[in-house]
Structure formats: C-alpha cells, structure tokens
Amino acid sequence: MEIAISEFKAKCIQLIKSAAENDEELLITLRGKPMARVTGIPVVRQRVLGGQRGAVAADLPDTVLLTSDLESDWES
Numbered sequence: 001m002e003i004a005i006s007e008f009k010a011k012c013i014q015l016i017k018s019a020a021e022n023d024e025e026l027l028i029t030l031r032g033k034p035m036a037r038v039t040g041i042p043v044v045r046q047r048v049l050g051g052q053r054g055a056v057a058a059d060l061p062d063t064v065l066l067t068s069d070l071e072s073d074w075e076s
Helices: 005-010 012-022 070-075
Strands: 002-004 025-030 033-039
Touching: 002 005, 005 012, 005 025, 012 025, 012 033
Parallel strands: 002 025
Antiparallel strands: 025 033
C-alpha cells in the first residue's frame, strides 16, 4: 500500500498496527517518490508444555499408529 508521508504522520500508530496485524507492507512517499518501507514483524509463537495434547486420538488401535512390521526387519 502506498501512502503519502503527510498521511502517514497523521495516522502513524494506526498504520503500523494495521501493517503488523494484516502482514502488509506500507510504502511511504514524499511527493510521489518512495522514501521508506514499513512492514510488520511476524509473531513467533512460543512452545507450550502440553500444547500437542489431544493431537492424536487415544482410542486408535496400535495397528494404526505402528505401520512397520518389526519382525521382518530383524529377520533379514
């Protein structure tokens, strides 16, 4: 999105928040010439202990989870 520097100055905080939330890039211009580029920084999610709980259904039979025939691997 291209925006004049005067408009950017008037709405600076709102535009920066919007760029960060919507992962968009602002091109700030002065008299039609590009002066600066503003982009949001991607949020890095922290790992949470137990965050994968419930990812695999507990009621699945073992044959679904184990797809290798281990006995034939040992015989060769």
